[in-house]
Amino acid sequence: MENCLELEKFSVNIYMQKYGAFSQVLLISCQREAKEALGPQLFAAVADIDQELCAQLTGMLLELPLSSLASLLTNRDELQKAARKARTEYLRFIQEKESYKIEWSDACLSEKKESIGELLYEKLLVDHPTDAAKLTGMLLQMDDQSLVKVMENSEMLKKMVETSLEALRNCDENESK
Template sequence: MENGPLPETREVLCEHLLAKVRYLNPALADQVTDMLVVNISNKEIIDLLTSDAFLEENVEKIVASISEPDSELRESLGMSLFQAVSVLESELCAQVTGMLLELPIPTVTRLLSDVEALKEAVNKARNEYLRFVKGGDHTTGVPSAPPVPLSNEKEELGEVIYEKIVSKYPSEAAKLTGMLLQMDYKDLVRVIAEPELLMKKVELAVSVLRAECENQS
């Protein structure tokens, strides 16, 4: 019996690096790894793999360099954050997630990798939101501006999304719908109008949801 071709050395190194980066920053692991390995040699990748401190320093630099994420990255962060927040705050999950997404991207990724920091941020955001809806002041400084609940239009889109995915994901449809509702309204409309794009976004949300469940088990 013949064995298949061995994987290329660089491919193996990148897979190991991705696994280590995912531990440090699960939300941005793929993007950070791609940025780490561009224009460096295999020896330099090995240096990153053999020194946790050196790797962490480089990961932090790359995350800090991401000042304004593109729409795809924003969606990925929003989905990861929604799943993490939903464990701590189910009732106001969408509102709290929206508030935390207004924080700088490096801060959001830190919250995703630090449960205690996330708990503190969720509590502050929840209290801020409740003060807002009750007409109180805004002194915690968690978001740059208080959010509003989901609009009627978004709620209607949420019902459409739920109906389209509940047969395939009956136990996860509600949470997946909530994750997708973190997208901008105009993007939601486009996604619903294109079945293939909708399923692509749903599958991305499913992968994030199940990865979070595996990490918690």
Template structure:
């Protein structure tokens, strides 16, 4: 009961902040933002920049897809929506949830049939449920990868190199080969720690990127 009262209070505060700038859409925008975790909403109330960005994302989602016209009456007889368009709309709605994995989650959700994707676009509650399921799946996949790395030969440079290249490619596709080569100079124990800790990996990649900039290795090749 307290959670419902807290959410209602957050909703009123959000609405009061959004209304002056978006009178006609304040209700819709507030409803979309209320799908976010309470901790995120509380931070938005303290951080005007964060709130502005979230409202802009929600506005983008609304402008690319007629949100109200699809509430409760999405059907196959409506005008067909292209896969690219669905993907863009879904990406914007997923991005509002600030998971940090918008691209991966959107890709996972787009594997469903078009009708299912259209339901997600018109039902914020269902979308949030599917996003949470996708997050759990990604966590499980990451755990399995960690188990595999623990059971493999720690001194197998080829195995480590392959996994490291794939991980670095997601962060910096342009310079992944150069960065992987630099990181492979570390001992196998440190490499395994980097592969199991995304924060450590990002820090290692950033250091390597700095070296590349200094050396001019990332300059366009003629």
């Protein structure tokens, strides 16, 4: 552990020049080892500041250089400031992620509906070539879950198509009167 902390004092470039590529692997390994050793201590200190997000904040703070971690562990004011900053960044990240997830799911739903529409049209074209487009449009008005169930069950699809054809015939009859 002491050797790892001493290695941290060297800049990576100077250390690389002096000891070569293998030493970079050793340096990285020692830094990781040192951070793992400091993790529980940092977690306990962060938990005193923010119990709700202490695990996430500790993970974020462990990304800092070892020298910064050592400074945070010895200076409570610095640790509070760093924890607040990490919390702000974490909450912003979560908010952006949720916003993106909503946009992505909306895009996925419209793409899925378009794909289902294409499959549905091809299925309907075989038995109902003149009404396939109208029937597809009518069936696509269903909610997504029902539409998926209908597509997976040929008997349900057949019943829905019959119901839709009946509605089309009634509509055609009313228009001709």
